[in-house]
Amino acid sequence: MKKILLLFIAITSIANAQKKDFTLEEIWNGSFRTERMNELNSMNGDFYTLLNFNRETRSTSVDKYSYETLEKVGTIVDSKNLNNLKYFETYAFNNNETKLILGVDIEPIYRRSTLGIFYVYDIASKSLQLIDKDKIQEPTFSPDSKKIAYAKNNNIYIKNLETNTTTQITFDGKKNNIINGICDWVYEEEFAFVRAFKWSNDSKNIAYLRFDESEVPTFSMDIYGKTLYPTQKVFKYPKAGEKNSIVTLNLYNVSNQKSTKIDLGNYEYIPRFKWTKDANILSATTLNRHQNNLNLYIVNANDFTTKIILNETDPAYVDVTDNLTFLKDNSFIWTSEKDGFNHIYYYSKNGKLINQVTKGNWEVTDFYGVDENLKTVFYQSTENGSINRTVYSIKLNGKNKTLLSANTGTNDASFSKNKHYFINTFSSASTPPIYTLYSENGKKLKEVLNNNALANKLKDYQLSPKEFFTLKTPNGNFNAWMIKPTNFNPKNKYPLFMTQYSGPGSQSVSNSWNSYNDYWYELLAEKGYVIVCVDGRGTGFKGRDFKKVTYKELGKYEVQDQIEAAKELGKKPFIDASEIGIWGWSYGGFMSANCILKGNDVFKMAIAVAPVTSWRFYDSIYTERYMQTPQENPSGYDDNSPLNFANQLKGKLLLVHGSGDDNVHFQNSMRFSNALIEANKPFDEAIYPDRTHGIYRGKNTRLHLYNKMTKFIEQNLKTNKQLTIKL
Template sequence: MKKFLWLFLLSGAAATAQHNLTIEEATYGQYQQYAPKSLVSPQWRPDTHTLTYLDDTYQKLIGRSENGNWEEKTFLTKEDLGNALKVKYPNTKFALQIFPYGYSWKDKNTIVFEADSEDNSYAVLFDVGTKTVINAFAHVSDSQNYISPDGKNLAWLQENNIVITADAGKDIKVTNDADKGIVNGSDYVHRQEFGIDKGMWWSPDSKNLLYYRKAETMVADFPLVQWDTRIAEVKDIKYPMAGMKSEEVTLVVYNIATQQKTTLKTEGPKEQFLTCVTWSPDSKNVYVGVLNREQNHLKLNKYDAATGNFIRTLFEEESKTYVEPLHDLTFVPGHNDQFLYRSEKDGYEQLYLYNTDGKLLKNLGFGNVVIINLHSFDKDAKNVFYTGTANTGLDRQLYKVNLKTGKTTQITTTSGTHTDIVSSDGELAQDSFSNTTTPNDVSIITTKNGKATTLFKAENPFTGQTNLPKMELVSLTAADGKTPLNGRIIYPADFDASKKYPVMVYVYGGPHAQLVTNDWLGGARLFDYYMAQNGYVVFTLDNRGSDARGRDFEHVVHRRLGVNEMADQMKGIDFLKSKSFVDADRIGVYGWSFGGFMTTSLMLDHADTFKVGVAGGPVCDWKYYEVMYGERYMDMPQENPEGYAETNVIDKAPKLQGHLLVIHGAQDNVVVQQHSMEFIQACIANGKQVDYFLYPTHEHNVRGKDRYHLNKKIAEYFNTYLKK
């Protein structure tokens, strides 16, 4: 909340006359004064055709209704919420500065939101009709918390233990583990891989709470030095490195009435992964995806919630590379024996309709479309809606598929990025659309025929403020000679094709990330445009291994992270060198995290090409990375010594020729600092000069006000060593 308010307050900065972007604007402006007009927290009110969202001042909840001809009306105000809280809790002082942007609809008449007081946070249930507080559950600020479906209980975390607060205000200590190495109910299980974003699940009937129990006492400690005391102190974190001992996880059912716990009998090795956790609609069973540590064999199992007994394996999924479950099951409304399962087993992440006996009823896939977001069903659950890819992964479109026939209909058609939310009956969708020439068009779409009612068309926020350099999306062929790749080139300001310009390549290149998209700014950061305004050609390429192009496109990384990715990036360099305006002697590269690994790798393996590099939070040796991500792509070091050796940039330090700046957060708990320290030591041992900068208080990313400092440092480094 505090971070959001800080950004919100900054957004009030006064506009200035037309000028080149400042480094501050390049850092924050994309989310503030240069953000196209949009709806804040739009949601459909359940079982209605009313769309709600926050007004521009974040003080009101606005409603637009089909019956009201989609005209704006004030639905609720911050004062409505504050006054109701005062009535319910006259002795508690709430700090409600804005209408809660994280509000959600529980049902047609109830919203849920968080409200902070001087001492606690409260999860609030609010009746929108009577404008009264139904209930408010106190919990520790910033703790994970979940309201039961019946609204009578709140499960929340107090450090590593679970507390349930009843509507009468009584607290139940579900777990009492004094050892911090036993973690209950946290979403930080399996390092949040496999799509894990919660650690507790209420049963649909609200009688049971299912939760993760993670034992990590046996996992090695990694020290993070804290610099804010008179004598620096060490904070140990549990960090399971590739090939080493990992955490042991179980799933436990807690019965509210009996206060008894039942552990699901997920038999198998203790270090397997438990994913896709889903209650059956009747609250009798729990479905779990059990994935082996090798991550190449998944079993979708069914368990009895009352006894914890294993019932059956519904189906299995195996791969020569890896299986990566990312989503819980989605049961079909009105059909307790049918669910949707998402998998890329046939090449693209798509939908499969199964019954609870494990029989495949229908393959609901459509061409090479990759599902990005699964939306709601229509009224009779005949169709389900989802957002998927198009145009070689550049576009996002809204689709619906008939569960019985498998027929898929593309609802939105204009090339670009459609971001949609679908009404609970499936009849309407609120569509936000952008492409490289459209900042944001917001409309209401009738899903039956695609008819659109425009709410507004956002103006270009840069008009009269700054002239953005020209941006162009390009297509290249990968190093395999056949696969098309998407790229983006931003030309220098006042571009003159007869001149020679330096190049900054911005790279990520790893799984689950896509940098080039057909939307406003082409998926680029405003910092990229800032560098172009300052005389650089700025180039980005989504190589094989990156997101939204399907299984085979990504899985080429297996056991050799960085190898095929670099080969594709060098095809991008060939493309650049073919341009008369590119100075081939002044090419630099910048990236963070996997992009930092790519930057360092390119600087070393292609030292004759890259003269300058900035590597942020770089992986330098995959054996120092964590089990879940690292072993998925590289297997264990014991199993793949050749692959680990081939991709180890520490051993390649003698190849360094150009100017390389390595940046790391001292509190990085993702790519721990050992990576860059080992690399720096290798550079010293080999007489190679390298620049190093540390952000003492930051973790894996440099956020907040210090992001400005980071971007300034990067720009100055390129200007010093690459710009004549």
């Protein structure tokens, strides 16, 4: 019997030895990149367009495809045929798809905002018209296609395409003072939009936000670059408890060229505004500073009167989404977690509840829209488990729910404009993305694209599957996954390396395909580590109460949960409880720093990348949503700040930050470094000059970082490389 077992072990070892180990060079040079569809633009009718690049002619084109056949049916514009434009990077249609805006020389400003040179291309005449000789932001067709509104130097302009004349409609824009039509830094980052102006459906009015950031404190960063003297990046950044921009909603009448400020009562933020189906009615959402009292207004563009048609409050905070959808009669769809889980609601145009469309102890995670002819709503949810995503349709009356995606894992739908078709993107922890065309009733029509080549390539590598499980701890039962070495022996002891993010409403344990980090975890597993990820309290998609338990105490319950999770995992016979490490980035870095301080008897080492070290340093909108202000809640800020517990460090800590991080400022790591120095605690540090929050720009940046972290783990978490098999 022993001989047979030894022979089996020998054969298995030989098979494993023949497989390749992952390398950091391969991971970060894109060797395991998935094939993805170019972002498609749904057209009127059953067609869509793609932006394609021709390597032979070095030109770009907008090509038209049929949803029914997925075949190319024509080319709308190709830069090789444009005399003054050798290429373009972006495109956008007008309403009737007779013209496009083409963008070139696009340069980033912050996370979402860009500047560029833009042209209008007329499909019929094949003519090209420059919008402005300078770089501008967010050019947008009027619905009648006769004009384009855009922002430049913090002001809004209108280009008349028929007369080729430009009208400036705001005049007080000034850097770090007044912004018209474009969001300030904190709105862009936390409310996730840039263009703060919108045409009415009849092209007669433009609604826009005006930001007065004159009293917002200024933040500056040194940019080291390659010049003799560093330069400075200076911008307005409201930290928690500091003054925000004063934001107002305005209506500009194109005919009389007059702007009118709209009275929306008492509020701190205007996180959303959009025109309804009625060209004279604008909607606007306001929030108080605590973000726990939301009003939905309708604004009459003729007489500027306003009315609240929906009010939503929450003991903690109300989430802002993009799901507000108006139907032809101005009734509307709204999503809310007021019954404890995020669901779809249907209201009349006056704000009277018609029906709660979806119900249950699960979450609607995406809203895809409505087919009004069929009175059908399309959405994504966690009905198949909180780590999975499934696509459904349901009638507005809440009946005839239909499953549209059959596979278990992560399904995401991209619907045609008329909702007749959708392309479903499916992946799981074991299946790389597959793109499939479906009809609106869920009938599978055709596979569009798969990643079989990648799946076959990975068969040559030491790849250990993610094992999903529920981890039971004294604080609750949590979603988790584990990766073991491919030659795992349950009779051996392995060091444990934990990964997490843990931020409010986030999810790290999901049944979806690999990120770059997942390949890194596979590499670490083959070096002899067991990798585990646990989503504790405060993370998302398990209901309101699970998510919002961390309110006013960011870093308290989440840290407790990671510590308890490590203790429970340490009880497993194959885990060496004396060799446990943890890492994280951003919020996850905040967590890992806290864990090695408050859990210094559990964690032997930690890596904190771009961490928040005091929520007093972070922006107002994000921080106060979960913490209120430092003036109102000082203990919530200070009792969970790594700065105040530096003297508790026992294990090994690697602190990493980019000096050009405009989001989580380098200040966080500098203050933490100083606290550790004053406590006479040794630690390791890596500073990446001028890199932003993602620490990725520049040659070999990510490769250098992951080499640094890998070596740090190897030096500070011991592995048992001599596997002993007890027979």
